[in-house]
Amino acid sequence: MRRLLNKIRKNSRSQEDGIFFEKITKILGFEPKELKYYRKAFTHRSANKLDEKGNPFNYERLEFLGDAMLGSVIAAHLYNEVPSGDEGYLTKMRSKIVSREHLNELGRDFNLLQFVESKVNSSQFGENIHGNLFEAFIGAIYLDKGFAYCEKFIQNKIIKQYVDIAKLEGKVISYKSLIIEWCQKEKAPFAFDFIEDNGQEGQKYFSVKLSINHKIVAKARATSKKKAEEKAAQRAYFAFQEKIIKK
Protein backbone atom coordinates (compact mmCIF):
# COMPACT_ATOMS: atom_id res chain seq x y z
CA MET A 1 0.00 0.00 0.00
CA ARG A 2 2.75 2.42 0.94
CA ARG A 3 4.55 1.50 -2.28
CA LEU A 4 1.47 2.25 -4.31
CA LEU A 5 1.04 5.60 -2.57
CA ASN A 6 4.69 6.43 -3.21
CA LYS A 7 4.26 5.52 -6.84
CA ILE A 8 1.21 7.77 -7.17
CA ARG A 9 3.03 10.55 -5.38
CA LYS A 10 6.05 10.04 -7.62
CA ASN A 11 3.91 10.06 -10.73
CA SER A 12 2.02 13.18 -9.80
CA ARG A 13 5.39 14.76 -8.97
CA SER A 14 6.81 13.84 -12.36
CA GLN A 15 3.67 15.06 -14.09
CA GLU A 16 4.01 18.36 -12.26
CA ASP A 17 7.72 18.43 -13.18
CA GLY A 18 6.76 17.77 -16.79
CA ILE A 19 4.45 20.78 -16.91
CA PHE A 20 7.05 22.94 -15.15
CA PHE A 21 9.72 21.73 -17.58
CA GLU A 22 7.57 22.63 -20.59
CA LYS A 23 6.78 26.09 -19.28
CA ILE A 24 10.40 26.87 -18.37
CA THR A 25 11.59 25.61 -21.76
CA LYS A 26 9.14 27.93 -23.48
CA ILE A 27 10.37 30.95 -21.54
CA LEU A 28 14.05 30.06 -21.93
CA GLY A 29 13.95 29.16 -25.61
CA PHE A 30 16.09 26.08 -24.76
CA GLU A 31 15.79 23.10 -22.43
CA PRO A 32 16.84 23.38 -18.79
CA LYS A 33 19.15 20.66 -17.45
CA GLU A 34 18.21 20.59 -13.78
CA LEU A 35 14.83 21.83 -12.61
CA LYS A 36 15.98 22.25 -9.00
CA TYR A 37 17.62 25.61 -9.72
CA TYR A 38 14.39 27.00 -11.18
CA ARG A 39 12.37 25.58 -8.28
CA LYS A 40 14.69 27.49 -5.98
CA ALA A 41 14.34 30.65 -8.08
CA PHE A 42 10.59 30.57 -7.42
CA THR A 43 10.59 29.61 -3.75
CA HIS A 44 9.70 32.49 -1.44
CA ARG A 45 11.28 32.66 2.00
CA SER A 46 7.85 32.28 3.60
CA ALA A 47 7.80 28.66 2.36
CA ASN A 48 10.45 28.09 5.06
CA LYS A 49 12.25 25.44 3.05
CA LEU A 50 15.75 24.13 3.73
CA ASP A 51 18.09 22.31 1.35
CA GLU A 52 19.69 18.94 2.13
CA LYS A 53 22.48 20.71 4.04
CA GLY A 54 20.11 22.73 6.18
CA ASN A 55 20.64 26.05 4.36
CA PRO A 56 17.60 28.19 3.48
CA PHE A 57 16.09 27.14 0.17
CA ASN A 58 14.64 30.28 -1.44
CA TYR A 59 15.40 32.74 -4.19
CA GLU A 60 17.12 35.51 -2.24
CA ARG A 61 20.73 34.45 -2.87
CA LEU A 62 19.92 33.75 -6.51
CA GLU A 63 18.84 37.38 -6.90
CA PHE A 64 22.38 38.44 -6.01
CA LEU A 65 23.83 36.06 -8.58
CA GLY A 66 21.34 36.95 -11.31
CA ASP A 67 21.85 40.67 -10.79
CA ALA A 68 25.60 40.21 -11.35
CA MET A 69 25.15 38.07 -14.48
CA LEU A 70 22.59 40.43 -15.97
CA GLY A 71 24.92 43.35 -15.27
CA SER A 72 27.85 41.78 -17.08
CA VAL A 73 25.85 40.57 -20.10
CA ILE A 74 24.34 44.04 -20.53
CA ALA A 75 27.78 45.61 -20.05
CA ALA A 76 29.25 43.48 -22.85
CA HIS A 77 26.28 44.21 -25.10
CA LEU A 78 26.59 47.97 -24.63
CA TYR A 79 30.36 47.86 -25.03
CA ASN A 80 29.99 46.18 -28.43
CA GLU A 81 26.89 48.00 -29.56
CA VAL A 82 27.94 51.58 -28.80
CA PRO A 83 31.64 51.89 -29.62
CA SER A 84 31.52 55.66 -29.30
CA GLY A 85 29.99 55.72 -25.81
CA ASP A 86 32.36 56.59 -22.98
CA GLU A 87 32.45 54.98 -19.52
CA GLY A 88 29.89 57.43 -18.12
CA TYR A 89 27.49 56.81 -20.99
CA LEU A 90 27.82 53.02 -20.67
CA THR A 91 27.20 53.15 -16.92
CA LYS A 92 24.13 55.35 -17.34
CA MET A 93 22.65 53.23 -20.12
CA ARG A 94 23.15 50.05 -18.15
CA SER A 95 21.40 51.43 -15.11
CA LYS A 96 18.45 52.42 -17.31
CA ILE A 97 18.23 48.87 -18.68
CA VAL A 98 18.48 47.15 -15.32
CA SER A 99 16.31 49.68 -13.49
CA ARG A 100 13.94 48.29 -10.85
CA GLU A 101 11.00 49.37 -12.98
CA HIS A 102 12.29 47.56 -16.05
CA LEU A 103 13.09 44.36 -14.11
CA ASN A 104 9.57 44.39 -12.67
CA GLU A 105 8.16 44.75 -16.16
CA LEU A 106 10.21 41.80 -17.41
CA GLY A 107 9.20 39.56 -14.51
CA ARG A 108 5.56 40.53 -15.07
CA ASP A 109 5.68 39.96 -18.83
CA PHE A 110 7.17 36.48 -18.34
CA ASN A 111 4.47 35.90 -15.70
CA LEU A 112 6.99 34.39 -13.29
CA LEU A 113 4.57 34.85 -10.40
CA GLN A 114 2.61 31.80 -11.59
CA PHE A 115 5.50 29.58 -10.40
CA VAL A 116 5.92 31.01 -6.90
CA GLU A 117 5.81 28.70 -3.96
CA SER A 118 5.04 30.59 -0.78
CA LYS A 119 3.02 30.56 2.43
CA VAL A 120 1.70 34.06 1.91
CA ASN A 121 -0.92 35.11 -0.60
CA SER A 122 0.53 36.58 -3.78
CA SER A 123 -1.57 39.73 -3.27
CA GLN A 124 0.65 40.48 -0.25
CA PHE A 125 3.80 40.67 -2.37
CA GLY A 126 4.80 44.17 -3.39
CA GLU A 127 5.47 45.23 -6.97
CA ASN A 128 9.17 44.34 -6.64
CA ILE A 129 8.46 40.62 -6.46
CA HIS A 130 8.40 40.57 -10.28
CA GLY A 131 11.91 41.99 -10.63
CA ASN A 132 13.25 39.86 -7.79
CA LEU A 133 11.93 36.68 -9.42
CA PHE A 134 13.37 37.80 -12.71
CA GLU A 135 16.85 38.29 -11.23
CA ALA A 136 16.64 34.94 -9.43
CA PHE A 137 15.60 33.28 -12.68
CA ILE A 138 18.75 34.61 -14.39
CA GLY A 139 20.80 33.28 -11.47
CA ALA A 140 19.19 29.85 -11.95
CA ILE A 141 20.04 29.86 -15.66
CA TYR A 142 23.67 30.58 -14.80
CA LEU A 143 23.86 27.70 -12.30
CA ASP A 144 22.00 25.31 -14.59
CA LYS A 145 23.59 26.06 -17.97
CA GLY A 146 26.51 28.46 -17.46
CA PHE A 147 27.31 31.96 -18.65
CA ALA A 148 26.91 31.33 -22.40
CA TYR A 149 23.25 30.29 -21.99
CA CYS A 150 22.62 33.14 -19.61
CA GLU A 151 23.91 35.42 -22.35
CA LYS A 152 21.82 33.64 -25.00
CA PHE A 153 18.61 34.05 -22.97
CA ILE A 154 19.31 37.70 -22.20
CA GLN A 155 20.18 38.41 -25.83
CA ASN A 156 17.17 36.67 -27.38
CA LYS A 157 14.48 37.30 -24.84
CA ILE A 158 15.44 40.63 -23.36
CA ILE A 159 17.83 42.64 -25.47
CA LYS A 160 16.14 41.89 -28.80
CA GLN A 161 12.66 42.43 -27.41
CA TYR A 162 13.12 45.19 -24.88
CA VAL A 163 16.42 46.99 -25.18
CA ASP A 164 16.32 49.78 -27.65
CA ILE A 165 19.26 52.07 -27.33
CA ALA A 166 17.78 54.90 -29.42
CA LYS A 167 14.76 54.94 -27.17
CA LEU A 168 16.80 54.76 -23.97
CA GLU A 169 18.86 57.67 -25.20
CA GLY A 170 15.66 59.62 -25.59
CA LYS A 171 16.16 59.94 -29.35
CA VAL A 172 12.96 58.03 -30.06
CA ILE A 173 10.10 58.85 -27.73
CA SER A 174 7.52 56.57 -29.28
CA TYR A 175 7.60 54.11 -32.16
CA LYS A 176 3.85 54.39 -32.45
CA SER A 177 4.15 58.05 -33.41
CA LEU A 178 6.97 57.29 -35.86
CA ILE A 179 4.77 54.71 -37.59
CA ILE A 180 1.72 57.00 -37.65
CA GLU A 181 3.79 59.84 -39.08
CA TRP A 182 5.14 57.58 -41.79
CA CYS A 183 1.65 56.24 -42.69
CA GLN A 184 0.26 59.76 -42.92
CA LYS A 185 3.11 60.87 -45.12
CA GLU A 186 2.66 57.85 -47.39
CA LYS A 187 -1.14 58.13 -47.20
CA ALA A 188 -1.24 54.47 -46.15
CA PRO A 189 -4.23 53.39 -44.03
CA PHE A 190 -3.27 51.74 -40.74
CA ALA A 191 -5.04 50.12 -37.76
CA PHE A 192 -4.26 48.67 -34.35
CA ASP A 193 -6.69 45.80 -33.59
CA PHE A 194 -6.92 44.51 -30.04
CA ILE A 195 -7.95 41.26 -28.39
CA GLU A 196 -8.08 41.03 -24.59
CA ASP A 197 -7.24 37.76 -22.83
CA ASN A 198 -6.69 36.59 -19.28
CA GLY A 199 -3.34 34.78 -19.43
CA GLN A 200 -2.98 31.73 -17.24
CA GLU A 201 -3.02 33.27 -13.80
CA GLY A 202 -5.73 35.88 -14.14
CA GLN A 203 -3.32 38.61 -15.34
CA LYS A 204 -4.99 40.60 -18.11
CA TYR A 205 -3.18 40.70 -21.46
CA PHE A 206 -3.76 42.66 -24.65
CA SER A 207 -2.86 41.27 -28.04
CA VAL A 208 -2.61 43.71 -30.89
CA LYS A 209 -2.27 43.36 -34.64
CA LEU A 210 -0.90 46.33 -36.55
CA SER A 211 -2.06 46.53 -40.16
CA ILE A 212 -0.71 48.91 -42.77
CA ASN A 213 -2.33 49.00 -46.21
CA HIS A 214 -4.75 46.31 -44.89
CA LYS A 215 -1.90 43.86 -44.35
CA ILE A 216 -0.82 42.70 -40.89
CA VAL A 217 2.78 43.87 -40.43
CA ALA A 218 3.37 43.16 -36.73
CA LYS A 219 1.84 41.51 -33.67
CA ALA A 220 2.50 41.99 -29.98
CA ARG A 221 1.10 41.07 -26.58
CA ALA A 222 1.56 42.93 -23.31
CA THR A 223 -0.10 43.78 -20.01
CA SER A 224 -1.52 47.10 -21.22
CA LYS A 225 -2.94 48.38 -24.51
CA LYS A 226 -0.35 51.13 -24.65
CA LYS A 227 2.56 48.75 -24.20
CA ALA A 228 1.22 46.28 -26.76
CA GLU A 229 0.78 49.09 -29.33
CA GLU A 230 4.27 50.39 -28.72
CA LYS A 231 5.80 46.92 -28.97
CA ALA A 232 3.99 46.20 -32.26
CA ALA A 233 4.99 49.60 -33.66
CA GLN A 234 8.61 48.98 -32.69
CA ARG A 235 8.58 45.58 -34.38
CA ALA A 236 7.08 47.05 -37.53
CA TYR A 237 9.66 49.84 -37.48
CA PHE A 238 12.58 47.40 -37.20
CA ALA A 239 11.09 45.14 -39.89
CA PHE A 240 10.88 48.15 -42.23
CA GLN A 241 14.45 49.17 -41.42
CA GLU A 242 15.69 45.70 -42.30
CA LYS A 243 13.89 45.80 -45.61
CA ILE A 244 15.39 49.18 -46.40
CA ILE A 245 18.89 47.89 -45.56
CA LYS A 246 18.35 44.73 -47.65
CA LYS A 247 17.21 46.70 -50.69
Next chain:
Amino acid sequence: MRRLLNKIRKNSRSQEDGIFFEKITKILGFEPKELKYYRKAFTHRSANKLDEKGNPFNYERLEFLGDAMLGSVIAAHLYNEVPSGDEGYLTKMRSKIVSREHLNELGRDFNLLQFVESKVNSSQFGENIHGNLFEAFIGAIYLDKGFAYCEKFIQNKIIKQYVDIAKLEGKVISYKSLIIEWCQKEKAPFAFDFIEDNGQEGQKYFSVKLSINHKIVAKARATSKKKAEEKAAQRAYFAFQEKIIKK
Protein backbone atom coordinates in the same frame (compact mmCIF):
# COMPACT_ATOMS: atom_id res chain seq x y z
CA MET B 1 64.97 51.80 -49.49
CA ARG B 2 61.44 52.42 -48.27
CA ARG B 3 60.79 48.66 -48.38
CA LEU B 4 63.85 47.99 -46.30
CA LEU B 5 62.84 50.60 -43.75
CA ASN B 6 59.35 49.11 -43.60
CA LYS B 7 60.83 45.70 -43.06
CA ILE B 8 63.01 46.93 -40.23
CA ARG B 9 60.06 48.75 -38.72
CA LYS B 10 57.92 45.63 -39.06
CA ASN B 11 60.57 43.46 -37.49
CA SER B 12 61.16 45.72 -34.54
CA ARG B 13 57.38 45.87 -34.11
CA SER B 14 57.09 42.08 -34.11
CA GLN B 15 59.99 41.81 -31.69
CA GLU B 16 58.25 44.24 -29.39
CA ASP B 17 55.02 42.26 -29.83
CA GLY B 18 56.91 39.09 -28.98
CA ILE B 19 58.13 40.49 -25.67
CA PHE B 20 54.67 41.86 -24.89
CA PHE B 21 53.14 38.47 -25.76
CA GLU B 22 55.52 36.66 -23.42
CA LYS B 23 54.86 39.02 -20.54
CA ILE B 24 51.09 38.91 -20.95
CA THR B 25 51.14 35.11 -21.21
CA LYS B 26 53.07 34.93 -17.95
CA ILE B 27 50.54 37.10 -16.13
CA LEU B 28 47.51 35.34 -17.65
CA GLY B 29 48.73 31.78 -17.19
CA PHE B 30 47.54 31.08 -20.76
CA GLU B 31 48.21 32.50 -24.22
CA PRO B 32 46.33 35.56 -25.44
CA LYS B 33 44.75 35.33 -28.90
CA GLU B 34 44.81 38.96 -30.01
CA LEU B 35 47.26 41.43 -28.51
CA LYS B 36 45.27 44.47 -29.64
CA TYR B 37 42.86 44.17 -26.69
CA TYR B 38 45.73 44.22 -24.21
CA ARG B 39 47.37 47.13 -26.01
CA LYS B 40 44.11 49.00 -25.59
CA ALA B 41 43.92 48.04 -21.91
CA PHE B 42 47.26 49.78 -21.37
CA THR B 43 46.72 52.88 -23.49
CA HIS B 44 46.12 56.03 -21.46
CA ARG B 45 43.82 58.71 -22.82
CA SER B 46 46.74 61.16 -22.93
CA ALA B 47 48.22 59.09 -25.80
CA ASN B 48 45.32 60.56 -27.85
CA LYS B 49 44.96 57.45 -29.99
CA LEU B 50 42.00 56.62 -32.21
CA ASP B 51 40.96 53.24 -33.58
CA GLU B 52 40.35 52.53 -37.28
CA LYS B 53 36.80 53.89 -36.95
CA GLY B 54 37.86 57.11 -35.31
CA ASN B 55 36.75 56.18 -31.79
CA PRO B 56 39.06 56.89 -28.84
CA PHE B 57 41.54 54.06 -28.32
CA ASN B 58 42.25 53.90 -24.58
CA TYR B 59 41.40 51.78 -21.56
CA GLU B 60 38.51 53.75 -20.10
CA ARG B 61 35.66 51.78 -21.67
CA LEU B 62 37.45 48.52 -20.88
CA GLU B 63 37.39 49.46 -17.20
CA PHE B 64 33.59 49.43 -17.34
CA LEU B 65 33.59 45.99 -18.96
CA GLY B 66 36.23 44.53 -16.64
CA ASP B 67 34.47 45.82 -13.54
CA ALA B 68 31.28 44.01 -14.63
CA MET B 69 33.08 40.73 -15.40
CA LEU B 70 35.04 40.80 -12.16
CA GLY B 71 31.81 41.47 -10.27
CA SER B 72 30.02 38.48 -11.74
CA VAL B 73 32.93 36.04 -11.36
CA ILE B 74 33.33 37.04 -7.70
CA ALA B 75 29.54 36.79 -7.21
CA ALA B 76 29.51 33.22 -8.54
CA HIS B 77 32.52 32.32 -6.42
CA LEU B 78 30.95 33.64 -3.23
CA TYR B 79 27.59 32.04 -4.06
CA ASN B 80 29.24 28.61 -4.34
CA GLU B 81 31.78 29.05 -1.58
CA VAL B 82 29.52 30.36 1.17
CA PRO B 83 26.19 28.51 0.90
CA SER B 84 25.05 29.84 4.26
CA GLY B 85 25.64 33.53 3.46
CA ASP B 86 22.54 35.58 2.74
CA GLU B 87 22.19 38.27 0.07
CA GLY B 88 23.44 41.01 2.39
CA TYR B 89 26.50 38.99 3.36
CA LEU B 90 27.33 38.19 -0.27
CA THR B 91 27.00 41.83 -1.30
CA LYS B 92 29.22 43.00 1.55
CA MET B 93 31.91 40.39 0.90
CA ARG B 94 32.00 41.18 -2.78
CA SER B 95 32.48 44.87 -2.17
CA LYS B 96 35.38 44.07 0.17
CA ILE B 97 37.01 41.94 -2.53
CA VAL B 98 36.57 44.47 -5.31
CA SER B 99 37.37 47.49 -3.15
CA ARG B 100 39.37 50.27 -4.79
CA GLU B 101 42.24 49.56 -2.40
CA HIS B 102 42.30 45.88 -3.31
CA LEU B 103 42.14 46.54 -7.05
CA ASN B 104 45.05 48.99 -6.73
CA GLU B 105 47.03 46.34 -4.88
CA LEU B 106 46.35 43.78 -7.63
CA GLY B 107 47.33 46.15 -10.43
CA ARG B 108 50.50 47.04 -8.53
CA ASP B 109 51.43 43.43 -7.79
CA PHE B 110 51.04 42.47 -11.47
CA ASN B 111 53.11 45.57 -12.28
CA LEU B 112 50.71 46.58 -15.06
CA LEU B 113 52.15 50.10 -15.08
CA GLN B 114 55.19 48.81 -17.01
CA PHE B 115 52.96 48.42 -20.09
CA VAL B 116 51.31 51.85 -20.08
CA GLU B 117 51.48 53.96 -23.18
CA SER B 118 50.88 57.60 -22.36
CA LYS B 119 52.02 61.14 -23.02
CA VAL B 120 52.25 62.01 -19.34
CA ASN B 121 54.90 60.82 -16.95
CA SER B 122 53.83 57.85 -14.83
CA SER B 123 54.66 59.81 -11.68
CA GLN B 124 51.69 62.05 -12.53
CA PHE B 125 49.21 59.19 -12.34
CA GLY B 126 47.41 58.89 -9.02
CA GLU B 127 47.28 55.69 -7.00
CA ASN B 128 44.07 54.58 -8.75
CA ILE B 129 45.85 54.00 -12.04
CA HIS B 130 46.78 50.52 -10.77
CA GLY B 131 43.19 49.47 -10.14
CA ASN B 132 41.98 51.06 -13.37
CA LEU B 133 44.55 49.16 -15.40
CA PHE B 134 43.63 46.00 -13.59
CA GLU B 135 39.93 46.38 -14.44
CA ALA B 136 40.76 47.19 -18.06
CA PHE B 137 42.98 44.12 -18.23
CA ILE B 138 40.05 41.92 -17.13
CA GLY B 139 37.92 43.58 -19.81
CA ALA B 140 40.58 42.76 -22.41
CA ILE B 141 40.64 39.11 -21.33
CA TYR B 142 36.87 38.93 -21.80
CA LEU B 143 37.02 40.40 -25.31
CA ASP B 144 40.00 38.27 -26.29
CA LYS B 145 39.09 34.89 -24.81
CA GLY B 146 35.54 35.05 -23.44
CA PHE B 147 33.96 34.64 -20.04
CA ALA B 148 35.38 31.18 -19.24
CA TYR B 149 38.98 32.44 -19.49
CA CYS B 150 38.11 35.54 -17.57
CA GLU B 151 36.85 33.25 -14.84
CA LYS B 152 39.95 31.04 -15.08
CA PHE B 153 42.30 34.00 -14.68
CA ILE B 154 40.32 35.45 -11.76
CA GLN B 155 40.13 32.04 -10.06
CA ASN B 156 43.81 31.13 -10.45
CA LYS B 157 45.51 34.47 -10.15
CA ILE B 158 43.23 36.38 -7.84
CA ILE B 159 40.89 34.23 -5.81
CA LYS B 160 43.44 31.54 -4.98
CA GLN B 161 46.16 34.05 -4.16
CA TYR B 162 44.30 36.95 -2.64
CA VAL B 163 40.77 36.12 -1.62
CA ASP B 164 40.56 34.68 1.82
CA ILE B 165 37.05 34.61 3.11
CA ALA B 166 38.00 33.94 6.75
CA LYS B 167 40.23 37.00 6.72
CA LEU B 168 37.64 39.17 4.96
CA GLU B 169 35.09 38.15 7.55
CA GLY B 170 37.48 39.38 10.21
CA LYS B 171 37.82 35.90 11.70
CA VAL B 172 41.53 35.82 10.97
CA ILE B 173 43.29 39.11 11.57
CA SER B 174 46.78 37.99 10.65
CA TYR B 175 48.22 34.73 9.41
CA LYS B 176 51.62 35.81 10.65
CA SER B 177 50.37 35.84 14.23
CA LEU B 178 48.66 32.46 13.76
CA ILE B 179 51.94 30.96 12.55
CA ILE B 180 53.98 32.55 15.35
CA GLU B 181 51.52 31.33 17.96
CA TRP B 182 51.69 27.81 16.57
CA CYS B 183 55.51 27.85 16.47
CA GLN B 184 55.72 29.04 20.07
CA LYS B 185 53.27 26.38 21.22
CA GLU B 186 55.23 23.68 19.37
CA LYS B 187 58.55 25.21 20.46
CA ALA B 188 59.58 25.22 16.78
CA PRO B 189 62.15 27.84 15.75
CA PHE B 190 61.02 30.06 12.85
CA ALA B 191 62.45 32.88 10.73
CA PHE B 192 61.39 35.33 8.02
CA ASP B 193 64.35 36.04 5.71
CA PHE B 194 64.12 38.97 3.32
CA ILE B 195 65.72 39.92 0.03
CA GLU B 196 65.01 43.32 -1.49
CA ASP B 197 64.87 43.74 -5.28
CA ASN B 198 63.92 46.45 -7.73
CA GLY B 199 61.45 44.76 -10.11
CA GLN B 200 61.56 45.83 -13.71
CA GLU B 201 60.29 49.37 -13.48
CA GLY B 202 62.02 50.60 -10.36
CA GLN B 203 59.21 49.43 -8.04
CA LYS B 204 60.77 48.01 -4.86
CA TYR B 205 59.87 44.40 -4.03
CA PHE B 206 60.52 42.25 -0.99
CA SER B 207 60.98 38.53 -1.25
CA VAL B 208 60.65 36.53 1.92
CA LYS B 209 61.36 32.93 2.88
CA LEU B 210 59.60 31.57 5.92
CA SER B 211 61.48 28.75 7.65
CA ILE B 212 60.11 26.57 10.44
CA ASN B 213 62.39 24.06 12.10
CA HIS B 214 65.16 25.35 9.77
CA LYS B 215 63.22 24.19 6.69
CA ILE B 216 61.78 26.64 4.17
CA VAL B 217 57.99 26.15 4.22
CA ALA B 218 56.79 29.10 2.13
CA LYS B 219 58.00 31.92 -0.11
CA ALA B 220 56.33 35.17 -1.14
CA ARG B 221 57.08 38.45 -2.86
CA ALA B 222 55.26 41.74 -2.44
CA THR B 223 55.70 45.50 -2.46
CA SER B 224 56.19 45.79 1.31
CA LYS B 225 57.87 43.65 3.97
CA LYS B 226 54.65 43.37 5.93
CA LYS B 227 52.64 42.17 2.92
CA ALA B 228 55.29 39.65 1.91
CA GLU B 229 55.41 38.24 5.46
CA GLU B 230 51.64 37.95 5.61
CA LYS B 231 51.45 36.26 2.20
CA ALA B 232 54.14 33.74 3.15
CA ALA B 233 52.45 33.05 6.48
CA GLN B 234 49.11 32.52 4.73
CA ARG B 235 50.67 30.09 2.25
CA ALA B 236 52.33 28.17 5.09
CA TYR B 237 49.03 28.08 6.99
CA PHE B 238 47.09 26.70 4.00
CA ALA B 239 49.85 24.17 3.26
CA PHE B 240 49.63 22.95 6.87
CA GLN B 241 45.85 22.75 6.69
CA GLU B 242 46.03 20.62 3.57
CA LYS B 243 48.47 18.24 5.27
CA ILE B 244 46.16 17.97 8.26
CA ILE B 245 43.18 17.22 6.02
CA LYS B 246 45.17 14.66 3.99
CA LYS B 247 46.35 12.84 7.14
